[in-house]
Amino acid sequence: MYSKEVMDHFMNPRNVGEMPDADGVGTEGNPVCGDMMKLFIKVKDNRIEDAKFQTFGCGAAIAVSSMITEMIKGKTLEEAMAISKEQVASALGGLPPQKMHCSNLGADALRKAIDNYRQKQASGTE
Numbered sequence: 401m402y403s404k405e406v407m408d409h410f411m412n413p414r415n416v417g418e419m420p421d422a423d424g425v426g427t428e429g430n431p432v433c434g435d436m437m438k439l440f441i442k443v444k445d446n447r448i449e450d451a452k453f454q455t456f457g458c459g460a461a462i463a464v465s466s467m468i469t470e471m472i473k474g475k476t477l478e479e480a481m482a483i484s485k486e487q488v489a490s491a492l493g494g495l496p497p498q499k500m501h502c503s504n505l506g507a508d509a510l511r512k513a514i515d516n517y518r519q520k521q522a523s524g525t526e
Contacts, residue, residue: 424517
């Protein structure tokens with residue numbers, strides 16, 4: 401049984417879509433269930449200014465993707481990196497045990513997007 405927060409973020413996902421001018425992109429997939437998530441971030445002054453996602457997967461994966469984009473807006477990169485899968489699941493009012501792996505998807509894609517941004521900064525490419 402899903403919480404009302406999960407159902408809300410699944411039925412009315414926030415921040416869906418591509419971000420062609422993203423500062424960082426993170427892609428994460430779970431071969432076990434087939435879920436795939438691509439997270440885009442826009443960074444200004446070390447803060448995540450905007451975030452969007454594209455997710456192919458179950459309702460929980462879509463809800464996690466939507467929630468994580470809401471959670472990270474306005475956060476510093478360090479604050480965003482510290483977000484755990486448990487915090488994502490908790491913000492959604494919990495996930496069924498067999499769907500907890502979906503919260504990993506969001507946290508892992510976020511870390512990859514921030515790493516991608518930092519690599520671009522280090523190499524001087526935009």
